[in-house]
Amino acid sequence: MSYLPKEEKRKAILDATLSLVISGGFASVTARNVARQMGAATGTIHHHFSSLSELKSEVLRYAIDASIKADREAIKNLPPYDSLLQLLLPSNYSDREHENRVWASAADEMLRNEALKSVYRKTISELIDEVEKVIHKGQDSGIFHPEGNIRQYAWKLTVTSISLSNCICLDDDCLDMQAIDELVTRDIQLTLGMQTEKR
16 A cells, blocks of 8 residues: 555545445454455554554444534434434435444444444434434424423434334335335324324
C-alpha cells in the first residue's frame, strides 16, 4: 500500500474493516484479513489500533455515525409524522442494506465484546434520541397523542422496525417490503394515538 497520511491510513483501515463486516460479520475481522483487504502488512493495523476490540468498536462508530448524520439531514425540514416515516420505514433503507448487516452482526458480537457493546449502546441510543425528539415535536404540535412513556415508545417503534426489516430475508410471501412498511406505519399510528384517517 502506498504512503498515506495517518488519518487517511486510519480511514482506509476502517473502510477495509467495514467491507469485511458487511460481507462476513464482525467474526471475519482479524488483523490479517483487514491487511489482506487493504493490500498492506498486518503491522499497519497494529500501528493504528491497539487491539481488534478497538478496531471493531471504531468501525461500528464509523458506520453508524455516517448513518445517523444522513438520517438527520433527511428529516431536518420534514413535519414530525413524515420524519418518523423517514426514520422507521425499512423501504427508506433498501439502498443501505449494508447498515442492517453491520447492526445485526454488532448485536451478536457485543455479547462477547464489552468495548463494542458500549459503542453499540451509545449508537442505538442516538437513534432512539432522534425518534424521541420527533415524537415530542409531534406531540407539541398536536399530531401525536401518546398515552405513555415517550422514550419507551421510541424504543418500541425502532425495535419493531428493525426486527421486521430483518425478516425480509426469510422470503415469506406475506412479508414483502410494502407489507413491512404498512405494518410499521400502522404501529406508528396506533402507538402514538393518531387518527388513522390522517394517512
